[in-house]
Structures are given as structure tokens and as C-alpha cells.
Amino acid sequence: xxxxxxxxxxxxxxxxxxxxxxxxxxxxxxxxxxxxxxxxxxxxxxxxxxxxxxxxxxxxxxxxxxxxxxxxxxxxxxxxxxxxxxxxxxxxxxxxxxxxxxxxxxxxxxxxxxxxxxxxxxxxxxxxxxxxxxxxxxxxxxxxxxxxxxxxxxxxxxxxxxxxxxxxxxxxxxxxxxxxxxxxxxxxxxxxxxxxxxxxxxxxxxxxxxxxxxxxxxxxxxxxxxxxxxxxxxxxxxxxxxxxxxxxxxxxxxxxxxxxxxxxxxxxxxxx
Numbered sequence: 001x002x003x004x005x006x007x008x009x010x011x012x013x014x015x016x017x018x019x020x021x022x023x024x025x026x027x028x029x030x031x032x033x034x035x036x037x038x039x040x041x042x043x044x045x046x047x048x049x050x051x052x053x054x055x056x057x058x059x060x061x062x063x064x065x066x067x068x069x070x071x072x073x074x075x076x077x078x079x080x081x082x083x084x085x086x087x088x089x090x091x092x093x094x095x096x097x098x099x100x101x102x103x104x105x106x107x108x109x110x111x112x113x114x115x116x117x118x119x120x121x122x123x124x125x126x127x128x129x130x131x132x133x134x135x136x137x138x139x140x141x142x143x144x145x146x147x148x149x150x151x152x153x154x155x156x157x158x159x160x161x162x163x164x165x166x167x168x169x170x171x172x173x174x175x176x177x178x179x180x181x182x183x184x185x186x187x188x189x190x191x192x193x194x195x196x197x198x199x200x201x202x203x204x205x206x207x208x209x210x211x212x213x214x215x216x217x218x219x220x221x222x223x224x225x226x227x228x229x230x231x232x233x234x235x236x237x238x239x240x241x242x243x244x245x246x247x248x249x250x251x252x253x254x255x256x257x258x259x260x261x262x263x264x265x266x267x268x269x270x271x272x
Contacts, residue, residue: 009071083137094251097130097139140252146239155241161216164229166206174228181234
């Protein structure tokens, strides 16, 4: 069998996802007759029926279901290859993946250092899946918690953040010097996992008495007057790291070197 073309895979995915040749043709920007011919030709090349066609409907065969999953994987891999190739051509630019509300005390310092005369041009992409952003080429490096780092990544530790619980300013416990983890867990509205939402949204919900959550102490500067941050005893500190794939672009390695310099020079301020 001759090698399949990505155009054929795109055509098949469009038909398989819409289960309608007219809608698929419109999505692809072509007319229906050449699309029908291309799918028929594809089935002959594959050697098995991929679609069942009647006057009323189009549906996938068992072979078509399998082929659709493989086509999606192949097309996603090719998109990743294109992104990584473009990244390789931009040796002086690096993209940092970071979770919303993560490391607000570190990220500005890291970006400022990266823009220096010996640094790199840095951009930021916010995501709730930093590791996927690294693997698919969306980002070159990620600012993340050490506890979420997977094997196979290079890392440099940046700082340690001590935990604080966010409470409304008028809360009965808001003026305590610290709370124990047991006390925090007993509070109405406590969520053990950080919500997948921006820090500003979390702060607003805390101020309204709808949420109690533990975060890193560097968020203090972004709380305003409606929310208090109280230290929590018995909750482990968060160790923030910069992580990247071993084959990342040279700009990623340069940013890691910058991160080490920032950590060594300004560690007290970063962890404050």
C-alpha cells in the first residue's frame, strides 16, 4: 500500500466526526463529490470498509472507529512536530507554562531576569496541564510544583513557599498568628485541591465566604483588604521548580541558567 497523505486523514476525520459528507465538505472548504471520491479511494487503499453509508445516515464501521483514533493520533503528532520545529527556529525565545495563581512572587522576577542583556525573550502561557504543554511543544519550560514533576524532566529548584490559608478579613480566625491543618480542614467551604480558576476568582470567592483554600504565601501582595492569609502549621511547604524536557531548545537551557542565578542572588525575596 502506498503511503497515505495527511490530506486523506484530514478528510476521513472530518467525515467521521460529522457523519455527514455535506457538513464535512463544508468544514474542509471543498465540494462533496471530490470528498466522496477521496474517501472511497482511501477505503480501497486501506483494504477494508471504514464507513457504512445509507440514504439516511453515515456511520463508522468497527475498523473505522480504530482508524479514526489512529488518524487523530497521527495528526496530533504532526502538529506537535510543526510546533517543535518552529520553536527550534526561534532559538532566542522561550515560552514558560505556568498554572494560574502559581508562583506569583517568582514568575515576575524570572521574567525580569530573562529580559536582561544575557537573557532570552520569554513568553508565558497559562495552563492547568504544564507537562502536556511541554510534551506537545506549546511551552519550552514550566514553572510547577516539584510534587507534580514526572520522570524524564530536567529541573532546577527555585524556591520554597510556605502555606497560608485564605480567609475573609472579617472571619473569626483571620487574626490568629497561625492555624493547624486540622482547624483548616474543619472550616466550612474548605477545598483540599486548588480550584481550576484564576487567583482573582479564588480571592473573590474567599472574600464572599464561599471558599477556604491553602496557597503559597507569595500571594499576599495580590489579596487586597477583603482577604487575610494565615500561616498553616502541619501543611507541607510547596517546592517550586523550573522543569523542561532534555531535548528542549537552547533558549530553555539559558533560561534555566538564569533561574539558577536568580535563585542564588535573590532567594530571600523570592520566597517572601
